[in-house]
Amino acid sequence: MSIQRRNNVQAYGDGPVTMLLAHGFGCDQSMWRYLAPAFSERFRVVTFDLVGSGGSLLSAYDRQKYGSLNGYAADLLEIVDEFATGPVILVGHSVSTMIGLLATIEAPEHFLAQIMVAPSPCYINQNDYVGGFTRADIDDLLDTMDSNYLGWSSNMAPAIMGVPDQPELGIELTNSFCRNDPEIAKHFARVTFLSDHRAALSLSPTPALILQCSDDLIAPVTVGHYMQQQLQHSVLDLIDNVGHCPHVSTPSACSTAIERFLERMLT
Template identity: 40%
Template sequence: MVHRTRNHRHLFGDGDPTLVFGHGFGSDQSSWRTVAEAFAARHQVLLFDHVGFGGSDRLAHCDQRHSSLEGYALDLLDLLHDLPPRPIVYIGHSVGGVIGLLASLIEPARFGRLVLLNVSPHFIDEPGYRGGFARREVAGLLAQMDADYGAWVASLAPVAIGADNAPQHIEAFGLGLHALDPMIAARFARLAFYVDCRSRLTEVRCPTLILQSTQDSFAPVEVGDYLHRHIAGSTLRLLENSGHCPHITHPQLVIRALEALLSPPEDRPATGPRPAARVPQPQAS
């Protein structure tokens, strides 16, 4: 299938349900590798790159199809059509979570669960809503990207990863940004930073786990609360870490949260539901 190479598909592991990991802006499937490999002994795992990122076929970028996040959602559904017709668990980071959410609205039968990691339905502050950025800040961010891509990368990477996290993660994230085609990156960045899918949240019907970092400059805690209030039956878990990419900087936090979700019912602790359980950082041994 053409889309297997278009999206640089990697399918490995064995077991149900299949776990599909979607990356956010500025990274690729490698950002999920540590988390995904922790589940490959018990689950089939699908990793892929959005068109324009990682090892994807950048010539497959289509101005019409990829002018909206719905086009990327269709790419994801093409990949799912290669799998057995059983519901999958989709784990999406940031705008990758939005893409999965939109795909679940197009073909809900394909999705057994959604996991949204630091996902924002809208990054811009509005009356009665805190997205984390003033509209002028987003416009300035994108203008800097157009004017001086290298300086933009240097300023964005520490904020995305979290300046107090390991320098190698900041450096690797910056190198990933530098590797992008600037034209495709600029188009995708505008889709990501101007996204507004707030009106679609009430349409989500599959069980949804919201994983929200306690200190994230891109998606403040209020964003996780908003998703939780507007997605019926969702669960919110707070990850005690800084930065927008805990699957890169603190993968064990994400692994623990997913293990709690995927463990058989008899293995889960017999506790009542809580609106926002916390997943603390593992203590050093």
């Protein structure tokens, strides 16, 4: 099977370092359109769709393989092997920050840095850890998705996007959710929201930038502080933004934070 066709891989730009961009749940690589151009003059930029999303090959979706984030991490490493030139700066959003984390643990020699946009290693509150949701909250969310995926998408996508002064972005995310195959999306949601990768944080040797939003329904600031404590060689940068998708709603703030981090990394 062609990796390019499976993941709808796109590559452009040139440079001795590759910037690989991995989108979040319910989205596709088009969500990087505001951020990626800022880096294409200096880096080889590679974007792709997770299997089951966007323009990926839906027939490649295997519920057993993608029953954990490790299946997506394996795909990511195959994309690195085939499309990357030189070391990789991995930029992930939301669930793809954990997919990327697993990849950096499996094959750290490929990665120069990991940039985590709105990450969360665990969404459920446990003891002293505040992930933002109770288990009952997550069960209700998943039950609602099971019973009415399109209705859930219409209600939740604008809240996840945030930025009430830009309602068109909430509509865009709603449409992105609704384009996905409901059965695949519901399975991916369970894998995402029930996962717990807190123990993996300390295992990644790759330097990390944690970009957390000041007001995020999905990944609260407490998660960013927790990750910064657990993830070695990490920097926490708080972006003034309401919502879970700052690379769409405030891309200039994201690119500025990334540039600041890379300047320290590459000099």
